[in-house]
Amino acid sequence: MKTDALLIFTRNAELGKVKTRLAKTIGNEKALVVYKDLLLHTMTETHSIDCDKFVFYDSGIVEDDIWSREFYQKKLQVNGDLGQRMHDAFEILFEMGYQNCIIVGSDLFDLKAIIIETAFKKLINHDVAIGPAEDGGYYLLGLKKGHPAIFQNKDWGKDSVFKATMKDLKGQKVCLLDTLNDIDTFADLEQSSYDIAVLNLTSITKRD
Template sequence: MKSKNLLLIFTRNPEFGKCKSRLANKVGKQTALDIYKFLLDHTVSITEKLESTKAVYYSEEIWDNDIWNNDIYQKKLQKGEDLGVRMKNAIEDGFNTGYNKIIVIGSDMFDLNQKDLELAFEKLNSSDFVIGPAEDGGYYLLGMKTLEPSLFTNKNWGTETVLKDTLDNLKNKKTEVLDTRNDVDYYEDIKDISAFKPFLKNIKQ
């Protein structure tokens, strides 16, 4: 094992009509898929040079020949009936394999860069947990040095209560809270960001 740090990237297989459904309601399924692929490319660009082991966890099936280079990324399948169970299983697997610090992120964060990820791993030198709050009341990053099962149960995933409930679980733990960032779920999240303008030129305000 080259690194004791493990980055888990949770991703949906980019298939027509199966990703970014809330965004698709406004921009259409093809544009939502194009935007999601753009976000996946961004996630590759901010993770491929990161000095840690990296594993991509696919939602539906593992794709061998895609944007995730097999020489850089381990490829695995998410397992579990909801997001919490899937994250817990992936993190537990990482600790069982011998990693000391594990961070999980999604793959739809345009407002994130490699330095943010390096900082998050650094924060785990002096804290037991690190969390990156999202503007919508969820989180875009969660990191830890030990598995804390309560973080993955009794959450309404995809709602604005997830961050608060997770921080409640961590109130007696040494936790570092990162800067709040914007994730991409709705048209309003991207309409004023210049990088997304080419995708939105035909969308009526």
Template sequence: MIFIKNPELGKVKTRLAKSIGHEKALNVYHLLLDHTLKITSAIKIDKAVFYSDYINENDIWREGEFKKLLQKGEDLGEKMSNAFIDAFKMGYKRVVIIGSDCFELNEGILNNAFKILEENEVVIGPANDGGYYLLGLQKYHKQFFENKTWSTETVLLETLHDLSNLNLSFKLLPALSDIDEEKDLNNYPTILNNENKCSKTF
């Protein structure tokens, strides 16, 4: 499950936009979407894209390869919770959710997440900002999506507390960095140079 925002000027990468402007921030987000498309296309599993505001039938997410759905809920926790509930109701035994902010994420890490879920109940990809870039479950647990201050540095720690309280088996993936602020671009000097080469087909 891939959570994305509809890429519209002034509505994505708002923290990044404070320093580089909304137009460049939108271009960066398009590059991140292109990267997410590339790495998920390489994985031979069922895939679904969850849009924040509306479903775009004519964008980079190819019909037939990606199921297109709308996020449902008030906050991020409720939206993710509903997505997991629906996936497990459909009969899936291993479900992974990612966002579209991590340029370091690759198909090897995604494949490893599903492999880990063969023998563990939970897999988490920690983000260096204190959140996580990936969450994978064998079964739905509502605690993961409640009583969190989303998009803050406390989310990962609170989720690890949930794991301890529920006594679930889990493994952590490598810690990676999301691109949310200008300082996060320091490790990717080519991003801004290549910002005009992305597929702006939304």
């Protein structure tokens, strides 16, 4: 067991249940393709990071998928809103004895291993590491101990999350990482490094 742990929150890749805002523009099938590509990107960028890694599924643990147990331990998210689920995931790993825990989602083509590795290094001299997202949320959160307040009373999915979280962290030594673009809408996808041509889009109706 290492002292550092990476938590990766994922949604089970099921048609009509992932990237629903993106699906309003490109349809459920292509939205599922994009999400599977996001999962693959996240796995590729994280599998060589020198830490213990945990994948937290939202609705059911899947054995035969890209997350090999050679590199990843598998767990199930608890019930509740995003804040409750993240809080409980952190608590599980802190109780296991990990000293530095970082959580990331699976929604960023801009996420790179070096960003996560930098966050772990920053936690040596900081209480918290956080990566702001362009939509007003955050894509990475690194903690050395539990902070229940930052997971409570948030409008998850709204543009107020990052600011509200920083308010809760007042008095803590916080490292701010680069601001990145997570993928919620077609506009987000266009601004990312993703090759949209693979989707073979002939026509779209923008309703974001």
